[in-house]
Amino acid sequence: MASRTEIDSMGPVEVPADRLWGAQTQRSLEHFDIGRDTFVWGRPMIQAFGVLKKAAAQANSELGQLDADVAALIARASDEVIGGELDEHFPLVVFQTGSGTQTNMNANEVIANRANTLAGRPLPAKSPVHPNDHVNRGQSSNDTFPTAMHVAIVTELNERLYPSIGRLRATLAAKADDFADVVMVGRTHLQDATPVTLGQVIGSWVAQLDFAASGLHAADQRARSLAIGGTAVGTGLNAHPEFGRRTAALISAETGLAFTQAVNLFAALSAHDSLVEVSAGLRTLAVALMKIANDVRWYASGPRTGIGELTIPENEPGSSIMPGKVNPTQSEAVTMVATRVFGNDATVAFAGSQGNFQLNVFKPVMAHAVLESIRLLSDAARSFNDHCAVGIEPNRERIAEHLASDLMLVTALNPRIGYDAAASIAKRAQADGLTLRDAAVASGLVTPDQFDAWVVPLEMTRPASD
Structure with missing residues (x-):
């Protein structure tokens, strides 16, 4: 593709020659490939319907319910x-x-018309393949749509979300190992606390991702139970008794994912609790990503007047008026995605509660909300990994500076001189502008050598050894 070179404050960037946008728009396109495919509703569901209709035709043919030649045209x-x-x-x-x-x-x-054109028949034609009599044989919208939405959602979880989260987890786990020896100020209530290591901080993010992934995998397994074979109300009217089970097996073979026919087809049509559970798992993942993204942007705040203990990649200019400003934009994108997922989860929960008698009639909006959440979380995790997490580095000088002034190091003195005496030292240091060491020695309760032996930040990041 022909391009031209545009220049902004960060340097040159190539822009498609036939587009009117400039450098910063191009940088945004490259760094925020999140939810760009607006056909979120379409492709996964269309693909799932193709899988379902192919499997249904094959099952009906095997069971003697459909002519083999018609089934072959439907499959093509x-x-x-x-x-x-x-x-x-x-x-x-x-x-x-x-x-x-x-x-x-x-x-x-669509499948019937395409099958008929493949058979050499001009449109309009309903022979040799009829949309209801053949493509929809043994089926109702009431069991095919929930089957397709389950197939689409499970497929998207496995092919899109798990790999994306897995890459981010691997990046963070490696960072946790790399920075296991970097001791920094801990913070609770947004106030200084006792020391932690950067490895422990990042390791906690990894643990959150693992927890969320575990819940999603469990929900994923329960969402593999399909409504197919229930037809209109769950009784299986007009379907061969083996049709649902056989179709689920063929869907499994087509997708490489293990699906089964639901044990209770009435519940499979009238309630979608497994999708409510999947959505809740996606919400938990969004909560974890919100925490991680917020921690990163707080630790990287500054660069001179904030915390500034982490550095992150500088991807694009951050302001149209303030020259040289760079913002934690990947964190901001992730947190916006999280809020959208929270909203989608509320939609799914409410919609899931609206089953009446033998049918829930909120299926499309539930499918859309869950699929959108999967797509957004997948894209956001990939983007955050590629454009932020891989470049996270400690600002060791700033970390050491903050650690040296952390009054909560006084906690190491608790076992030696007691809580009240230690508190008086911390308060005197703060009031008089002294270092914690000088305040401790001035109290007469601690000698310089004792302070140096007892207040060792690295030792404070793990249980006492004596």
């Missing part, structure tokens, strides 16, 4: 749906009937 057309070749023929939006009937029929019609 479904493969094109799976591969993304027919995406332009799926124009529907999220807000439709709550069962997703229009989307199910969109899939039936």
Whole structure:
């Protein structure tokens, strides 16, 4: 692609020659590839419907419910749906009937019409493949739509979210090991506290990611139970008794992910508690990312008048009026994603509570909210890893400066002289502008050698050895 060179305060950048934007817009495009694919609703669900309709045709053929040649045509057309070749023929939006009937029929019609053109029939034609009689054989929108949304969500978790979070976790785990010996001021209530190591700080972020991932994996497993075979109300009317089980097995073979038919098909149509659980897991992950991103931007605040104990990559100019300003933009993007995920989770929880009798009619909005949260968290974690986390480094000089002035090092004296005496030393140091060591020696309760032996910041980052 032809490009031209634009220049801003950070240097040159290549911009597509046929675009009117400049350097800073281009930097934003490169550093914030988060949720850019606005077809969040479409591609995962379209692909899942292709997988489902192919599996259903194969199952019906194996069970003697569908002519083998018709099933083969449906499978060929479904493969094109799976591969993304027919995406332009799926124009529907999220807000439709709550069962997703229009989307199910969109899939039936597209696959039937494509199958008929593959058979050499001009459109319009409903032969040899009919959208209802053949593509939708043994199915209802009430069981196909929840099946497709479960397949789409589980696939997105495994193919998109887990790898993205895994890379960020690996980056942070390596940083925790690299900085295990960097002792810094701990902080509670936004106030100085006893020392920690930077490795311990970053290790806590890793633990949060592990906790969130564990919950998501558990919810993922429960979301693999599919409604297929329940047809209209859960009874399986007009479907072969083995159709649902066989279709779930074929979906598993197609996706490489283990799915099963739901044990209770009535619940599978009327309640979507497993998606509520997945959404809650995504919310927990968003909570973890919010904490991590906020910690990073606070530790990196400054560069001269903030905490300034971490340095992070400088990706783009931070102000249109203040020259040379650089902001923690990746952290800001992650925290905005987190708030969106919180909102999506509220939508899913409320929608999940609205099942009436044999059907929940909030299926499309639940699917959209969960899929959007997966996509945003995946993109945000990848972007944060690539453009921020990999470049995190300690500002050792600033860390040492802060540690030396940390009055809460006095806590090491508690076992030696008691809490009250130690508190009086800390208060005198603060009031008189003394170092903690000078205040301790001036109190007459501690000698210089005792202070040096007892107040060792690194030793304060682990349980006492004696």
